[in-house]
Amino acid sequence: MPGFFFSHNMTELNGKEDCKLAEGKINKKKQKSFGADLKNYLKCMVPHIESGIKTSNTRSVVLSREEVTQWSQSLEKLLASQSGQGVFREFLKSEFSEENIEFWLACEDYKKTNSDHLPGKAERIYEEFVQSDAIKQINIDYQMREATAKKAQDPTPTSFDEAQKTVYTLMERDSYPRFLKSKTYLNLLNQLQPNTSK
Numbered sequence: 001m002p003g004f005f006f007s008h009n010m011t012e013l014n015g016k017e018d019c020k021l022a023e024g025k026i027n028k029k030k031q032k033s034f035g036a037d038l039k040n041y042l043k044c045m046v047p048h049i050e051s052g053i054k055t056s057n058t059r060s061v062v063l064s065r066e067e068v069t070q071w072s073q074s075l076e077k078l079l080a081s082q083s084g085q086g087v088f089r090e091f092l093k094s095e096f097s098e099e100n101i102e103f104w105l106a107c108e109d110y111k112k113t114n115s116d117h118l119p120g121k122a123e124r125i126y127e128e129f130v131q132s133d134a135i136k137q138i139n140i141d142y143q144m145r146e147a148t149a150k151k152a153q154d155p156t157p158t159s160f161d162e163a164q165k166t167v168y169t170l171m172e173r174d175s176y177p178r179f180l181k182s183k184t185y186l187n188l189l190n191q192l193q194p195n196t197s198k
Contacts, residue, residue: 065192072180075172079104087188091179092171099136100167100175103129107164111157122155130163140166 063083071078071087078084085101092098106129110121129138130148140148140163151159179185 063192065189068185068189068192071185075168075176078176078179087184088176088179091182091184092175094184095175095178097175099129099138100171102136103138103167104164104171107160110160113157115157118155118157118159122152122159125160126152130160138163138167139170 067081067083071081071084078088079101085105089098089101092101103125106125110118110125113121126149128134129136130140130145130152131137132145144163144166148160148163
């Protein structure tokens with residue numbers, strides 16, 4: 001099409017590429033498109049959600065009302081769920097603060113890393129999230145930024161623990177309560193409402 005700068009295979013996206021788009025491989029979007037992005041994301045993360053809404057008694061439902069309800073018990077329960085992480089990440093994107101969950105997840109992955117690979121991962125996490133001109137800079141004070149920088153130079157599995165704890169507390173006190181009151185969460189909960197009418 002003249003006038004458009006999309007590659008020819010842009011119209012041939014498969015499910016995996018749709019998931020990448022929905023997971024936010026595109027730069028920050030306007031809030032208007034958030035609902036559509038969330039719907040695409042949920043379709044990728046939870047392939048049976050639509051059939052689960054229509055037939056709530058099936059065992060093949062990946063995302064249940066019980067699981068979504070548990071997310072409201074604590075941020076820990078929300079982040080323990082793969083689907084919960086995805087929905088919360090989409091919400092944070094709408095608030096332009098997805099770097100918090102991305103950093104937290106990077107730290108969780110880092111803790112499980114073989115000691116041979118710690119230096120490379122520590123450097124990547126530091127450059128992406130911690131250093132003062134990082135693209136996805138997290139909100140920590142100067143002293144913690146400096147302390148984390150020192151720990152990252154001689155990395156151990158606990159190098160980012162203090163910064164991760166600070167970011168977790170920030171999400172827990174700030175974003176998480178808003179998430180529970182958001183249309184995103186409440187609409188998802190309502191969609192998964194058991195069908196009592198016959």
